[in-house]
Amino acid sequence: MRERQPCVYLLASGFYGTLYTGVTSDLLARVHQHREEITGGFTARHGVKRLVWFEMHDDMATAIAREKTIKKWPRQWKINVIEELNPTWDDLAVGFGFEPLG
Known part of the structure; x- marks a missing residue:
């Protein structure tokens, strides 16, 4: 079983797209839920x-x-925090083994 780790995250619809701020104790499971639109x-x-x-x-x-x-x-503050570490708005989930979004 994966260890739970509290995490705050930002999702985007694309480069400079719609933003969403969330919190979870299991980032990978939560990303999966968002990608599969499980929670709507x-x-x-x-x-x-x-x-x-x-x-x-x-x-x-x-x-x-x-x-x-x-x-x-x-x-703009959210954009600034994203671009501080991820200036090209890469999908960081790919680094965790998720398939790239189309």
């Missing part, structure tokens, strides 16, 4: 499936607090 909702309606940024935390309370903060940020 905002990400499924807007085609938001590309993992463009994530940040690991020691505990879920800290991760949730960080997610709430990031959700309040202006869009």
Whole structure:
């Protein structure tokens, strides 16, 4: 079984596309859910499936607090944090073994 690790993440529909901020204790399972549109909702309606940024935390309370903060940020701040580590908006999920999105 995979060890759970609290994580805040940003998904995008594409380069400079629609953004989604989320929190999870299992990033790979959550990315799978978004890609397969298992939970429906905002990400499924807007085609938001590309993992463009994530940040690991020691505990879920800290991760949730960080997610709430990031959700309040202006869009440009989110773009800045993505581009700081991922300037080409690559789908980071590919590095975890996911198939590239078409």
